[in-house]
Amino acid sequence: MPPPIRRISLEQAPTVVPEPAASNGNGHAAAATRSAASAAAIERMRCDQVTIAYGQKVAVNRVELPIRQGEVLALIGPSGCGKTTLLRSLNRLTELTPSAARGGRISLDGEDVDTLEVTELRRRVSMVFQQPNPFPMTVFDNVAYALRDGASRRPRKPALAEPVEHALRRAGLWDEVKDNLDHPALRLSGGQQQRLCIARALAAQPEVLLMDEPCSALDPVSTTTIEQLILELREQIAVVIVTHNLQQAQRVADHVAFMYLGELVEYGPSEQIFHAPQAQRTRDYVHGAFG
Amino acid sequence: MSGWRIPERAELGLGALAVALLALIVGMLAFVLVQAWPSFAHNGLAWFGSGGNANTQLNDIYQSPADPHHYQYHLRAWPLLYGTALSTGLAVLLGLPFALLCALFTVEFAPPGIARVMGPTVRLLAAVPSVIYGLIGILVLAPWINDHLVSAKFKLDVKPVVPIGGGGLLLASIVLAVMIVPIMIAIISDALRSIPRSWLEGSAALGVNRWRTMWRISVRAARPAIAAAVVFATARALGEAIMLAMVSGSFIFAPNPLDGLNFFLEPIQPLAATIVAGSEGFSAKPFAQTLYAFAAVLLVSSALLSLAAWAARQPMRRMGLR
């Protein structure tokens, strides 16, 4: 359940900014590479009028968002604004809660995610959680987990060695664990565990990677490492990251969506959101008027 | 509860009570072992071996002359031990997969309405007294087995050696399995429920279906609890006297695996049931001492199993689960 909501005085006028595909390139001092890249980016997922309610309580209200390969989308907003709920609906993890109901359409490569087999969906749209949650197995078994049990026929161990190494390299963990693949994963440090979880999520070659405040439980050094990782990963997959940390969003994100009380208040390139926000509420949040 | 204080009156009183209890228990243990000693002493290690018909051996012991110098102790208890081990082993073999599947069903796969019913059902089965299980076994199941599974030819063939009826290894193992299943279900479901939710969510988020998630993560992490469940179930099965006295065939015999399917129809008499069957004979001293010897074997086994159960739960504590 989303955490309780803090209330401040609201403006009445809706402040959703139209889709960036039309309005991009407003002449901000934007890093040219980034804008150009997102203009050419392929849209992998799309949310259309997505509404999520737990019983009577609406957590997300009519959100429209594109998620593109080659860029990082950050969902920001105060506690309880629905960003985590929205993230979890992208891979239908909200279904684990019995009282959840969803309206609107979420599509992956054009297909409605409800029509897909949910296990296949989750292989293509992977998730990393806030608390590192490695399984009580060896490092190797953790990374190979999705590969072994996602398919109907379990691959033999030699066949897995290469995808495991590849995933660990992408997660920047290979050098640290390559001699210790058979050690229990729970013996790794917090930062290493989180990178292990990222490797685990990458093992099945997902198209989209969802990250729910992945660094909030980690120390600053690990945080930097993981942010570096995210910037490297975005070339091949679409990354959606929920974060509380505005500086992190500034460092990492290409596009930012600001949510408040379940509504998408503003969406745009990160330079716009942080330096020239168009909605008053965005301005207030970004400048620290509320948290 | 911290530091050293001069013991107060209440502490001395309660402490004395606890020590008295301890002394009583230790005393009883020692007493039984001492009383059982003559039977072991007269037979040596061959006590545990086989040779001859244990039924007649016990009878001879019972009918020993009154002169202590001529007390009979000769016994080869292997058929008893074998019967005990067979019935216990088969019961656990049958019961464990069943209990594991039931536990999985209760914790994960049952719809909410049915899941709510499972708890009281298991508690009900655990609460039924063993004499009632025995009653159903001897009045309902034994005649059925006698009529439908025992061939008249087999009965006739072995009549000189062994009486075949409905009671026997099969019936004993099945009813015993039903009796031990509730304990195992309780322990295993507890462990399955205490698996951290983050692991299960993580597995779902990787696209692994519920069955595989339960099997690869929950059951795997609950392995120490499964071991503990087996130990507790074994202890329960070993000590079961009354039910087995009613359904196991009441004839000391070591079933012969070479008999094929008839192996299961042959009678046994486990240790605990033998003590019950011999309960009239405690007035004859050597017979009583032989029965004490059986009790001593049971006692040592159950103490060892208690130790094993404690050891089996340690890995789970290390992992931080209950």
Next chain:
Amino acid sequence: MHASAELAGPSRRTRPRDSAASWPLADRIGLGLCWAAGVTLTLLATAIVLYMGVKGISQLHLSYLFQHPTADVDQSKSGGFLDPIEGTLLLTAIGTAIAVPIGTGVALWLVEYGRPAPLARTVESAVEIIAGAPSIVIAVFGLVVFSQPAFAFLSFRATGADAAFGRSFVIAGAAMSLLALPLVVGAVREALLQVPNHLREASLALGKTVGATIRRVLLPAVRPGIATGTALGMGRIIGDTAIVILLLGNTLGTESADGGLPGFRLLRGTGSTLTSYIYGNSPAGEGGAPEKAYAAAFVLLALVIALNVLATRLARGNLSALTGGAAWTR
């Protein structure tokens, strides 16, 4: 946010397309086996209860509860099972009367004092050993100890023999108390461990001794735990047969011993309980009266189930805010 915001677009409960229909065959077989196991278990329990219920009620006449049994081959004249019921109640009373105070005392000592530590661990182990010992072994314990001539006052001395008879209500009751003891110790211990420390500290800070704290603060606090342990222990005593057969003398009717104080005569006497009555009337005993056995079994089962329901209610009352574990996924 209020519920007035309608779910836009095709609104649906997200019933997952995680239906097992799409799983690999092996997984579906596994799920099927789970269902089979659960359903079989439920059917088994229902069958047992229904069968005993039907058979029992059909054989039970209310008069049985009030008639003395007589040894008669003709079942219509062999009376009811008042004496076995008396025996059950008497044994339960004796067993509980011994086990509850001693068990509570030991649990209190273990949790509140427990010094020196090795002694506490040894006492705990001893209680564990008793908890794990089969009831037949406990019966043998009792027999071994109480057959000694020194204990003849607890039963009676067979004429001319050098051993006491070793079987009577009080002896069987004492052995029963060993059955109930670990359950009482366990339940009271759990309850004591759940009492928050600040209650103890508050009492001690007021200058009370630990003993007074126990009397005034802890005992009232763990009363539900004591009740739970008592109910559990009673359930175990009522359902036990082995101790009865070995230690109660197996006379059909309650028979008091001769001589001595009147009340004590009954305690030194022999008799039967519902469990030994059932055993005796089955083909394993002297046989003969399966109908009576069913009737008595029905009464016994009803008694045991009632006690277990009581124990569960009491136990649940102790646990604060402990959910049964919310379903992880549906």
